[in-house]
Amino acid sequence: MASTLPAAIVFDTFGTVVDWRTSLIDDLSAYGAQRGISADWPALVDAWRAAYRPSMDRVRKGELPWTRLDDLHRGSLDRLVAEHGITGLTEEDLVHINLGWHRLRPWPDSVPGLTRLKARFIIGPLSNGNVSLLTNMAKHSGLPWDMIFGSDLFGHYKPDPETYLGVAKLLDLPPGRVMMAAAHNDDLAAARNCGLMTAFFPRIVEYGPLQNRDYAADGPWDYVVRDIEDLAAQLGA
């Protein structure tokens, strides 16, 4: 347990603050039914998420120039729609489906916990999503961010250090006064290497039946808590 409090807390978003899998499955299933297009939407969602990290790694390794997550998502979607044999989708449909990432729903503790934390700390997402995605998501779900740290502000994806250190620089804070909160141990390890404080809470159903990691903290994190409301309680907010 750290002896000092942070001035700012930044949150991983996909999985940590919002339930991307259930949200997208519900969103696509309803849209497919409305449009009369049948598909195994859960399988598409799982494959889409599986393409997430490899697509960012192409940017991180320099194989692609800087590309926003919305555009990486669209590239993966186009490929997967073909691979899964889904037919009948128009360009308008594909645009709508791709923006499903802007319409993700928060976990039940997210809005109440963030609202409590906001009264005492600067809060924001530090996400691989772009600013427009994260802004639209916040408006859609009532996430009460003070500032939105999209990856396009830095031209880098996590776990590149430019992201964690970029938050500290923009807030004019030493890295040690910024806390990274995430349900993913690897994100916290990268943040800690940059000198940030860390807080972990599990989201054990994030990947549904495919979950195979991050059931518990596996590093020396400053705070290990139950969820965002518990984080607020532990930090006296």
Added chain:
Amino acid sequence: MASTLPAAIVFDTFGTVVDWRTSLIDDLSAYGAQRGISADWPALVDAWRAAYRPSMDRVRKGELPWTRLDDLHRGSLDRLVAEHGITGLTEEDLVHINLGWHRLRPWPDSVPGLTRLKARFIIGPLSNGNVSLLTNMAKHSGLPWDMIFGSDLFGHYKPDPETYLGVAKLLDLPPGRVMMAAAHNDDLAAARNCGLMTAFFPRIVEYGPLQNRDYAADGPWDYVVRDIEDLAAQLGA
């Protein structure tokens, strides 16, 4: 009157949303009294603000590399303290005084008007202030921004087009779906040249007895209103 509504509204901040002159005079006068340091604080504040645009112009013209507004403010403060013969200020005092720009108070209509607008539009400051200044100001005064567009996100000061167009790019909106709101006609002229919508409302006591401009709209702005609450009313928010 424009026929379409914006998706996002960005606000000039110093003078438009917050009353920098009265806030700083009160802040410095109280601090000077507490520290037993006498000075003509109103004169210092007016001289400090007069140094604002010339200091940014040195960056805009390339005479200085990118320098955050906090640091431009500090450079001007150091020079003016000497010129005004103010003695007895420690480094800690100067840091505190310089952060007075983070503690500016909103005009009475700002928070209620922004709160109404936030329910319907994406709102943010588009200010020459840096992100940390604007974030701290929002926390201090309860400004309910969705996203903070500090000049350090763009490495440019208004009226450089990179600022206005940078907002549209980060929000993934055409410039014509973004509205610039300001109490300064020159800011709106630059925004309009970039294709943004525009809204003007006057702040006729911004400069106190030194006010000599911006009593009224002097361009073809999309909306000319009384204040931010009136803007919310005109936009149906």
